[in-house]
Amino acid sequence: MLPSSFLHDLSSIVGSAWVRTDDETRARCSVDALKRGGRAPDVVVVPGTAAEVAGVARLCTAARVPLVPRGGGTGYSGGSVPVRGGVVVSMERFTRILEIDQDNLLAVVEPNVVTGTLQDAVEAVGLFYPPDPASLRESVIGGNVAECAGGPRAFKYGTTKNYILGLEAVLPTGEVVRTGGKTVKNVVGYDLTHLLVGSEGTLAIVTKVIVRLVPKPPARTTIRATFPSVSAAGQAVQEVVRERVVPATLELIDRDSLAAVARYLGTDALAPAGTEALLLIEVDGLVPAVAEEALRVEQACRRAGALDVLRSRTDEEREELWRVRRSLSDAQKLVAPMKINHDVVVPKGRIPRLLDIIDGLRREFDLRITCFGHAGDGNIHVNMMVDPADEAEVARARRAEPRLFEAVVALEGAISGEHGIGVTKASFVPIMLSSDEIALMKRVKAAFDPHGILNPGKMFPE
Amino acid sequence: MLPSSFLHDLSSIVGSAWVRTDDETRARCSVDALKRGGRAPDVVVVPGTAAEVAGVARLCTAARVPLVPRGGGTGYSGGSVPVRGGVVVSMERFTRILEIDQDNLLAVVEPNVVTGTLQDAVEAVGLFYPPDPASLRESVIGGNVAECAGGPRAFKYGTTKNYILGLEAVLPTGEVVRTGGKTVKNVVGYDLTHLLVGSEGTLAIVTKVIVRLVPKPPARTTIRATFPSVSAAGQAVQEVVRERVVPATLELIDRDSLAAVARYLGTDALAPAGTEALLLIEVDGLVPAVAEEALRVEQACRRAGALDVLRSRTDEEREELWRVRRSLSDAQKLVAPMKINHDVVVPKGRIPRLLDIIDGLRREFDLRITCFGHAGDGNIHVNMMVDPADEAEVARARRAEPRLFEAVVALEGAISGEHGIGVTKASFVPIMLSSDEIALMKRVKAAFDPHGILNPGKMFPE
Numbered sequence: 060m061l062p063s064s065f066l067h068d069l070s071s072i073v074g075s076a077w078v079r080t081d082d083e084t085r086a087r088c089s090v091d092a093l094k095r096g097g098r099a100p101d102v103v104v105v106p107g108t109a110a111e112v113a114g115v116a117r118l119c120t121a122a123r124v125p126l127v128p129r130g131g132g133t134g135y136s137g138g139s140v141p142v143r144g145g146v147v148v149s150m151e152r153f154t155r156i157l158e159i160d161q162d163n164l165l166a167v168v169e170p171n172v173v174t175g176t177l178q179d180a181v182e183a184v185g186l187f188y189p190p191d192p193a194s195l196r197e198s199v200i201g202g203n204v205a206e207c208a209g210g211p212r213a214f215k216y217g218t219t220k221n222y223i224l225g226l227e228a229v230l231p232t233g234e235v236v237r238t239g240g241k242t243v244k245n246v247v248g249y250d251l252t253h254l255l256v257g258s259e260g261t262l263a264i265v266t267k268v269i270v271r272l273v274p275k276p277p278a279r280t281t282i283r284a285t286f287p288s289v290s291a292a293g294q295a296v297q298e299v300v301r302e303r304v305v306p307a308t309l310e311l312i313d314r315d316s317l318a319a320v321a322r323y324l325g326t327d328a329l330a331p332a333g334t335e336a337l338l339l340i341e342v343d344g345l346v347p348a349v350a351e352e353a354l355r356v357e358q359a360c361r362r363a364g365a366l367d368v369l370r371s372r373t374d375e376e377r378e379e380l381w382r383v384r385r386s387l388s389d390a391q392k393l394v395a396p397m398k399i400n401h402d403v404v405v406p407k408g409r410i411p412r413l414l415d416i417i418d419g420l421r422r423e424f425d426l427r428i429t430c431f432g433h434a435g436d437g438n439i440h441v442n443m444m445v446d447p448a449d450e451a452e453v454a455r456a457r458r459a460e461p462r463l464f465e466a467v468v469a470l471e472g473a474i475s476g477e478h479g480i481g482v483t484k485a486s487f488v489p490i491m492l493s494s495d496e497i498a499l500m501k502r503v504k505a506a507f508d509p510h511g512i513l514n515p516g517k518m519f520p521e
Numbered sequence: 522m523l524p525s526s527f528l529h530d531l532s533s534i535v536g537s538a539w540v541r542t543d544d545e546t547r548a549r550c551s552v553d554a555l556k557r558g559g560r561a562p563d564v565v566v567v568p569g570t571a572a573e574v575a576g577v578a579r580l581c582t583a584a585r586v587p588l589v590p591r592g593g594g595t596g597y598s599g600g601s602v603p604v605r606g607g608v609v610v611s612m613e614r615f616t617r618i619l620e621i622d623q624d625n626l627l628a629v630v631e632p633n634v635v636t637g638t639l640q641d642a643v644e645a646v647g648l649f650y651p652p653d654p655a656s657l658r659e660s661v662i663g664g665n666v667a668e669c670a671g672g673p674r675a676f677k678y679g680t681t682k683n684y685i686l687g688l689e690a691v692l693p694t695g696e697v698v699r700t701g702g703k704t705v706k707n708v709v710g711y712d713l714t715h716l717l718v719g720s721e722g723t724l725a726i727v728t729k730v731i732v733r734l735v736p737k738p739p740a741r742t743t744i745r746a747t748f749p750s751v752s753a754a755g756q757a758v759q760e761v762v763r764e765r766v767v768p769a770t771l772e773l774i775d776r777d778s779l780a781a782v783a784r785y786l787g788t789d790a791l792a793p794a795g796t797e798a799l800l801l802i803e804v805d806g807l808v809p810a811v812a813e814e815a816l817r818v819e820q821a822c823r824r825a826g827a828l829d830v831l832r833s834r835t836d837e838e839r840e841e842l843w844r845v846r847r848s849l850s851d852a853q854k855l856v857a858p859m860k861i862n863h864d865v866v867v868p869k870g871r872i873p874r875l876l877d878i879i880d881g882l883r884r885e886f887d888l889r890i891t892c893f894g895h896a897g898d899g900n901i902h903v904n905m906m907v908d909p910a911d912e913a914e915v916a917r918a919r920r921a922e923p924r925l926f927e928a929v930v931a932l933e934g935a936i937s938g939e940h941g942i943g944v945t946k947a948s949f950v951p952i953m954l955s956s957d958e959i960a961l962m963k964r965v966k967a968a969f970d971p972h973g974i975l976n977p978g979k980m981f982p983e
Contacts, residue, residue, distance in 0.1 A: 162759055162870035163899075185765055207708045218706055220715070221683065234957040242866045244680060244900045244938035246669045246719050247946075247953050248980065249962050253682070253715035257708050274765030297624055303647055303736030347809030404704045408624035437625075438706045476706035484709075491709050495696040499968070500711050506964035518710065 061101045061145075065122055069104050069146070072114035077105040077152075088147040091134040092194070097142035097482065097516075100127065107152045109227060109235050109266040116264065117233035119146055119512050126231065127514050128260040130171055130202035133194045135400065136481030138206055138259045142516040148264060150201055156180055157267075164272045165224060165241055170201025170265050174208075177270070187275040189216035192477070193388065201265050207257030209477030211308040214407075214435025215343075216273075218477065220256040227267035228255060231513040241269055254503070259479050260514045262507040276343035279307065280353045281371045283380045284360035285334040289313065291364045292336035293411035296434050298359035299340070300407070304352045309435030310339040310384055313414065315394075316429040320383050323390035329383060331366045338434065339384055387431055394427055395444035399456050403467045404476030407437040416466045417441060424455040438476035464490045480518045488520060523563045523607075527584055531566050531608070534576035539567040539614075550609040553596040554656070559604035559944065559978075562589065569614045571689060571697050571728040578726065579695035581608055581974050588693060589976050590722040592633055592664035595656045597862065598943030600668055600721045604978040610726060612663055618642055619729075626734045627686060627703055632663025632727050636670075639732070649737040651678035654939070655850065663727050669719030671939030673770040676869075676897025677805075678735075680939065682718040689729035690717060693975040703731060716965070721941050722976045724969040738805035741769065742815045743833045745842045746822035747796040751775065753826045754798035755873035758896050760821035761802070762869070766814045771897030772801040772846055773872070777856075778891040782845050785852035791845060793828045800896065801846055849893055856889055857906035861918050865929045866938030869899040878928045879903060886917040900938035926952045942980045950982060 069078045079085070080102050089099040106112045119126040125145025132139050141147055153169035156177065160166065161184055168177060174195040178188050191210040192198055198208065204226070209218045225239030239245060239252035255262055286292040292311060299306065312320075314335045321329045330337055338360065342352040353370060360368050371377035391398055405413050414430060421428050432439035441463060443456040464474045464487050474491050475484055488497065497519055505511070531540045541547070542564050551561040568574045581588040587607030594601050603609055615631035618639065622628065623646055630639060636657040640650050653672040654660055660670065666688070671680045687701030701707060701714035717724055748754040754773060761768065774782075776797045783791045792799055800822065804814040815832060822830050833839035853860055867875050876892060883890050894901035903925060905918040926936045926949050936953050937946055950959065959981055967973070 160868070160870075162762060163868040164762065165868075207712070209706050213705055217683075220712065221679075230957075230961065234961070236955070236958045236961060238958075240935055241868045241933045242900075242935055242938065243675055243898050244671050244866045244895075245935040246671075246937050246939060246941050247935050247950065248942070248958070249724075249965055250669070250682065250715050250719050251961070251965075253712050254965075257712050262711075274767060277765075300624060300626065303739075305736060345810045345813055347813060348807045351807055351809060404706045406622070406625040406627075406703045408622075433706075436705050438704075471703045473702055473704055473707040473709050475708050476704065477708060479708050480710070488709060493698070495692075496698045496700075496710070496713075499692065499696070499698060500713070502968035503711055503713075503716075503965060506961070506968045 061124065065124070066102060068118050069102065069115065072118065073104050073106045073111050077107070079103040079105070088129055088132070088149060089141060091132050091137055091139050093135060093137065095137070097137065097140040098144045100141045100147040101144050103147045103149055105149045105152055109229055112148060112229045112264055112266055113233045113235050115146065115148055116229050116231050120232050120510055123510055123512060125515050126512050128264045130205065131197055131199040133198040134202060134206060134481065135478040136483045138479050138481040138517065140482060142482060153266065159184065161186065163241060166270050166272060168200055168268050168270065170204070170268060171199045174198050174200055174203055181272050182275055185275050186272040188222060188270060188272055190219045190222055200268050200270070204256050204265055204268060205258065205260045206479040209438060211310055211433050213433060213438070214309055215305045215307045220253055222271045223252055223256050223268065224271050225269035226252055226255055226265050228263035228265045230263050231508040239269065243271065259481060259518055261504060261517055262513070278346045278349040279341055279343035280349050281377045281380045282340045282353060282356050282360070283369045284338045284340070284365040285330045285367050286336045286338070286363070286365055287333050289336045289414045290411045292338055295338060295360045295363035295365065296410065297408060298363050299356055302355045302359050304342065304355050306340045306356065306435060307343040308339065308341040309433070311410070311432060311434035312337045312383065312387065313430040316387055316431045317383070319390040319394050319429060320386045322393050323386055334366060339380060391429060391442055391444060394429060395446050397445050397447045399443040399445060401441045401463065402438060402476045402478045403441055403463065403472060403474060404436065404438040405467055405470040405472030407434060409470045410434055410437060410439060413439060413467065413470060417463070420459045420462060424459045426456055426459060437472065461487060461490065482517060485518060486520050523586065527580070527586070528564060530580050531564065531577065534580065535566050535568045535573050539569070541565040541567070550591055550611060551603060553594050553599055553601050555597060555599065557599070559599065559602040560606045562603045562609040563606050565609045565611055567611045567614055571691055574610060574691045574726050574728055575695045575697050577608065577610055578691050578693050582694050582972055585972055585974060587977050588974050590726045592667065593659055593661040595660040596664060596668060596943065597940040598945045600941050600943040600979065601664070602944060604944060615728065621646065623648065625703060628732050628734060630662055630730050630732065632666070632730060633661045636660050636662055636665055643734055644737055647737050648734040650684060650732060650734055652681045652684055662730050666718050666727055666730060667720065667722045668941040671900060673772055673895050675895060675900070676771055677767045677769045682715055684733045685714055685718050685730065686733050687731035688714055688717055688727050690725035690727045692725050693970040701731065705733065721943060721980055723966060723979055724975070740808045740811040741803055741805035742811050743839045743842045744802045744815060744818050744822070745831045746800045746802070746827040747792045747829055748798045748800070748825070748827055749795050751798045751876045752873045754800055757800060757822045757825035757827065758872065759870060760825050761818055764817045764821050766804065766817050768802045768818065768897060769805040770801065770803040771895070772893070773896035774799045774845065774849065774893040775876070775891065778849055778893045779845070781852040781856050781891060782848045784855050785848055796828060801842060853891060853904055853906060856891060857908050859907050859909045861905040861907060863903045863925065864900060864938045864940045865903055865925065865934060865936060866898065866900040867929055867932040867934030869896060871932045872896055872899060872901060875901060875929065875932060879925070882921045882924060886921045888918055888921060899934065923949060923952065944979060947980060948982050
C-alpha cells in the first residue's frame with residue numbers, strides 16, 4: 060500500500076481528477092490482450108503533459124515505487140501489465156496528431172494516437188504509414204514504439220523502427236529528453252531513438268513521436284495461391300525472392316488454420332482439395348510496376364507447383380481473398396479455448412524446416428498447433444491451442460515451448476519477432492542471449508533507470 | 522610510453538609480427554581523411570580474430586590504456602584518430618565476405634571489406650547494397666557502421682543503419698557479444714545493433730556485420746535540371762515530393778560549386794547562363810515505373826521554372842550528367858587550399874532557408890562557401906574554403922561555424938548528417954543536445970566501457 064502522502068503528491072502534480080484508485084480502473088490496467096493479470100496497480104494516474112509525466116516519474120523514483128507506462132493495453136506479452144503493483148501511468152490523454160508535414164514526409168503525434176487513425180489521416184493526403192499490426196484499430200503508436208510492432212508488410216517496408224525519426228521521452232528520474240529529430244540523416248550522439256523502440260517501456264516513457272511517411276502506393280493487387288505441401292509453398296516464396304520481387308505482403312496459412320477458418324465461416328470450399336498451404340501475396344506500387352510484378356509472382360507460384368492461382372481484379376475481389384486471413388484469429392477460438400501464441404521468426408528460406416520441426420512437436424507432444432504468418436520476413440505465428448481444463452494438455456504445451464524456441468535459435472531466428480518479451484517470454488531469453496549479452500542490456504537499463512523502478516520484472520529472467 | 526611488458530603481452534595475444542611500433546605505421550594510424558593528426562598511438566596491433574580483439578581489449582582495460590579501433594581511416598571527423606596515444610587496433614585483416622545468402626537477402630562480412638567491393642559482389646548476383654558514401658572505393662563496412670555512413674541514396678533507401686541486421690562486437694572489457702541476427706523482425710532484448718551503428722567506435726569493436734540486401738533495381742535514369750535561383754530548385758524538390766515520387770538520388774549543386782567544377786574541367790558551358798542551382802535526379806526501379814517517374818520529375822522541374830531539363834537515354838549520357846557531381850570534390854581544391862567541411866542536415870523543405878542563411882554568413886564573414894549535397898534528405902555539404910596561410914580568414918570561418926550550427930538547429934536539423942562528431946564537432950554538440958541528453962549518453966557509454974578506454978575524447982565536449 061502506498062502512503063496517503065504519496066497519493067496527495069500525485070494529485071498535486073496531475074490534479075485529483077486524474078488520480079484513480081477505484082477497483083474497476085485498477086483491474087482494467089492490470090491486464091493486456093492476453094487477459095492474464097499481473098498484480099493490480101495501487102493507483103492509476105493520467106497525466107496530460109510531458110512535464111506532468113516527469114513529475115510522476117520523479118516522485119516514483121524518490122519513493123522507489125514501481126512505475127508502469129500504459130498505452131492501448133493491446134499487447135500480447137504483458138509489456139503494459141504491472142507485476143509488482145505501484146503506479147500505472149496511463150497515456151490516454153496523449154491522443155493528438157500534432158502535425159502532418161507533407162513537404163518533409165513526416166508526422167508528429169502523441170503516443171496514444173490509434174495506429175489506424177494515423178494511417179487514415181496520412182492516407183487522406185496521399186501519404187502512407189506502413190507498419191500494420193493486426194491490432195491497428197485499437198493499438199496506439201506509443202505501444203507500437205514500445206514493442207517495435209510489426210505486421211504483414213515488414214518484408215517490403217520494415218517494422219515500426221524503420222518509421223520512427225525521433226522521440227520525446229521522460230526518463231524514470233524525471234528528465235525530459237529528445238532523441239533523433241525531423242531528418243532521416245542524423246549522426247549526432249548515440250542513436251537513442253532506436254534503442255527506445257522495442258524497449259518495452261523499461262527505459263523511458265514516450266511522450267511524443269516523429270514518424271517518417273512515404274508516398275501511398277497508387278495501386279495494389281492480391282494473389283492467392285494454394286499448394287499441395289508446405290515445402291511447395293516455401294519453394295514459391297523462394298521463387299518470388301529469386302525473381303527479385305519484394306511483395307508488400309506474403310502471408311502463409313497452413314492446413315489446420317485453413318480448416319479452422321472453414322469451420323468458422325461454415326464452408327468447406329476455401330481452397331482446392333489437397334491444399335496443405337496457402338499464400339496470400341500482395342504487390343503494390345505504380346500501376347505498370349504492379350502489373351509486371353503480379354505476373355512474375357503468378358509465374359513463380361506456378362513453377363513451385365501451385366494447385367491454383369487467383370488474382371484480384373477489383374477491390375471486392377481483393378477483400379474476398381483477404382477474408383480467410385482476417386478470419387484467422389476468431390476462427391482459432393473454435394479449435395480450443397486457449398491459445399498459447401508465439402511469434403517466432405527465422406530467415407525466410409528456412410520456414411519449411413521450421414514447419415517440419417513444428418510437425419514433429421505436434422506428434423511428439425500430441426498437440427493441436429496452427430501456424431500462419433508473414434512468410435516474407437520469416438515471422439510465423441505458432442499457436443498451441445489447448446483446453447485450460449485439460450491440465451495434461453497444458454503441461455505438454457509448456458514442455459513443447461522451449462523445444463520450439465531452441466529450434467528457432469538453431470535456425471538462426473529469434474524467439475519473438477513482433478510481440479516482445481514482456482513477462483510471457485522472459486524466462487526463455489537465455490535460450491537466445493548469452494549471459495554477457497543480458498548483463499550488458501541490464502547495464503544499459505541501469506543507465507536509464509538507476510533505481511529499477513520503470514516497468515520492473517520485464518524482458519529478462521528474474 | 523607503454524611498459525615493455527605490455528608490448529610483450531600484446532605479442533603473446535596476436536603474435537609479434539602483428540604488433541607494430543615503427544614510426545611509419547604509427548604516423549599512418551594517427552590521421553584520417555582530414556589529415557589532421559591527434560596524438561600518434563604508442564603501438565598498432567593487427568588482430569586476426571574476434572578472440573584476439575577481445576584479448577587486446579581485456580589487456581587495455583586492465584592497464585587503463587586507450588584503445589582506438591581503425592577501419593579504412595577515411596573518415597572526415599577524426600573518429601579513428603587517437604587523441605591520447607595508446608593502442609590502435611587496426612582491423613585490416615578482417616577483409617572476408619563470409620556469406621552472400623541470396624535466399625534470405627543478406628550478407629555476412631568482416632568489418633574491413635571495402636564498401637564498393639561488397640556492392641560489386643552482391644550486384645553480380647542481382648542484389649543491391651544501397652548505402653553509397655562518396656568514399657565507397659576506400660571506406661570499409663566497419664567504418665560505415667561506426668559512422669552510420671550516408672550518401673546520395675538516403676531519401677529513397679535510407680542510410681547504413683537501415684541495412685545492418687546484426688553485429689558481432691567486442692566490448693572494451695573483452696566480452697564478445699552478438700546483436701540482432703539474420704531476420705528483419707527481432708524484438709528480443711534491447712536493439713543494441715542500432716545503438717552501435719553510428720557510435721563512432723566508442724562502445725565496442727565490430728568484428729562481424731550482417732547486412733540486409735534488396736533486389737538490384739533493373740533500370741535507372743538521370744535527369745539534370747538547371748534553375749535561375751536556389752529557391753526555384755528548392756521549389757522543384759517540393760514539386761517532386763508532392764508528385765509522390767521518391768528518387769534514388771536528388772543532388773543539389775550551387776552556383777559557386779558549379780563555377781569551381783567549370784574551372785576544374787576547363788570549360789565554361791556546364792549549364793545555361795543564369796544558372797544559380799542545378800539538380801541531378803536519378804530514378805530507379807522497374808522499367809515501366811522508371812519511365813513514368815522520370816516524366817513526372819521532368820514536369821515537376823519545369824513547373825518550378827527550370828532553365829533546361831535533360832534526361833539520360835544511355836549509360837554514356839548518364840555518366841556525362843554525373844561528371845559534374847563526381848568532379849566536385851577535386852574541383853574544390855581550386856577555390857582554396859583548405860576545406861572546412863560540414864555535413865549539416867535540415868528537413869528537406871527548409872533547404873532554401875538554409876542556403877539563404879549561408880548566403881548571409883558569406884557576406885557577413887567575407888567567406889568563400891560552396892554548397893552541394895543531398896537535397897532529397899536535406900543533407901547539405903557546406904564547405905568553407907580558406908587559405909590556411911590567411912589567419913584572419915581562418916578565424917572568420919571559425920566564427921561562422923557556430924552560427925551555421927545554431928541556424929541548422931533552429932531549422933530543426935542536425936549538425937552532422939553523415940560524417941559524425943568525432944573530434945571535429947565535439948565542442949559544438951551542446952548547441953544541439955541538452956546537458957541531460959549528453960549525461961544520458963555518457964551513462965550509456967559507461968555501460969559499455971566502464972573505464973573509458975575505448976576511443977576516448979570523441980563525440981562529447983571534454
